[in-house]
Amino acid sequence: MNLTEVVRLTNAEVVAGSVENENVETGFCSDLMSDVLTLDTDNMLLITGMSNLQAIRTAEMADIRSILLVRGKRATPEMIQLADESNMVIMETTFSMFNAAGILHAAGLKAVY
Amino acid sequence: MIELNYKIEGGNFSKAGYASSQVKKKLKQFNIASKLIKNIVVALYEAEVNIVAHAANGEIEVQITPGKVLVYARDEGPGIPDVEKAMQEGYSTASEEVRQMGFGAGMGLPNIKKNVDVLEIDTDVGKGTTLKMIKNIV
Numbered sequence: 001m002n003l004t005e006v007v008r009l010t011n012a013e014v015v016a017g018s019v020e021n022e023n024v025e026t027g028f029c030s031d032l033m034s035d036v037l038t039l040d041t042d043n044m045l046l047i048t049g050m051s052n053l054q055a056i057r058t059a060e061m062a063d064i065r066s067i068l069l070v071r072g073k074r075a076t077p078e079m080i081q082l083a084d085e086s087n088m089v090i091m092e093t094t095f096s097m098f099n100a101a102g103i104l105h106a107a108g109l110k111a112v113y
Numbered sequence: 114m115i116e117l118n119y120k121i122e123g124g125n126f127s128k129a130g131y132a133s134s135q136v137k138k139k140l141k142q143f144n145i146a147s148k149l150i151k152n153i154v155v156a157l158y159e160a161e162v163n164i165v166a167h168a169a170n171g172e173i174e175v176q177i178t179p180g181k182v183l184v185y186a187r188d189e190g191p192g193i194p195d196v197e198k199a200m201q202e203g204y205s206t207a208s209e210e211v212r213q214m215g216f217g218a219g220m221g222l223p224n225i226k227k228n229v230d231v232l233e234i235d236t237d238v239g240k241g242t243t244l245k246m247i248k249n250i251v
Contacts, residue, residue: 033215037155038224040148050215054162057130058215061137061158063151078127 001025001109003066003089006045009107010093010100012068016080017089024066027109029101033058041112047101049073056082056090065089070097114178115139121164121171123190126214129165132173133158143177145250153182153248156228159221160186160244166211167191168241181230184246192238200226 003019006012024045030036031050036058045066046059051073059067065088069075072094075083083090093100105111117139119132137154157173164171168190176183193199200222207217226232231247 031215032218034218034220034224037159038220038227040151052214053127054129054214054216057134057158061130061133061151061154063147 001104001107003045003091005107006066006068006104006109007091009103010068010091010095012091012093015075015090015092016083017065017087019089019091022066022089025110026112027101027104028112029097036064037062039112044112045104045109047097047104049097051075051079053078053082055079056086056088059088060086067091068093068100070095070100114176117173117175117177119173121161121168121173121188123165123167123169123171123188126165126210129162130158133161136173136175139175140177140182149248149250152228153184156225156246156248157184157186159225159228160184160246162216163221164188164190166207166216171241180249180251182248182250184229184244184248186244186246187241188243189241192240192242193234193236194238196234196236 003022025043027045029047046064047068049071056079067090069092075090140150168188171188174185198204202223203219205217205219211217229246229248233245236242
């Protein structure tokens with residue numbers, strides 16, 4: 001799924017990076033970064049309400065390039081700067097995690113497990 | 114051999130991950146499979162977060178050799194009274210602050226073990242802990 005689809009389906013705003021050429025195959029919802037760090041998946045969209053620097057660091061270490069912040073959480077300037085340095089995309093949606101995940105899954109984004 | 118050293122400041126979550134990020138950038142300059150790099154930096158990042166979460170301060174030393182990457186994560190922290198328990202998934206002594214950062218779920222040490230070939234824990238209660246991690250890169 002192209003990230004432009006993610007943006008359209010969740011009515012999201014792109015606050016870091018560029019979505020046009022980014023594709024994701026799977027999605028994973030978690031506010032617990034410890035769980036994100038146990039994954040071994042490429043081309044994954046991280047759907048999280050954890051809006052802090054450690055979410056970006058976690059994504060960086062786990063080779064995750066696409067993050068969707070849910071529940072109206074906003075990325076801080078420090079998060080956006082770090083995401084830019086690592087060529088990451090951050091999107092923000094006001095949808096709940098359940099709502100965003102449900103819509104994206106129904107549209108073909110696969111579960112990691 | 115290339116050696117990298119970083120000081121880690123206990124309690125400073127805004128900087129947690131900086132060392133791991135620098136190591137990742139360095140490892141990418143070598144001909145190492147991206148999956149192996151990910152294993153190394155995930156283990157290192159977990160160790161770095163552990164130092165920030167539990168210790169007053171610490172240091173990370175990384176040695177990159179042709180066949181393996183060796184990492185020492187040393188801290189001046191409380192030590193681990195029961196290593197066996199700490200290795201169990203779900204067991205944690207982390208503070209509320211650490212949990213609010215998205216960590217402290219008792220997954221750190223088990224996940225480090227999963228990502229490296231060798232994990233040795235040398236801990237002294239009241240003094241500190243040293244993790245030795247080895248990842249073969251051949």
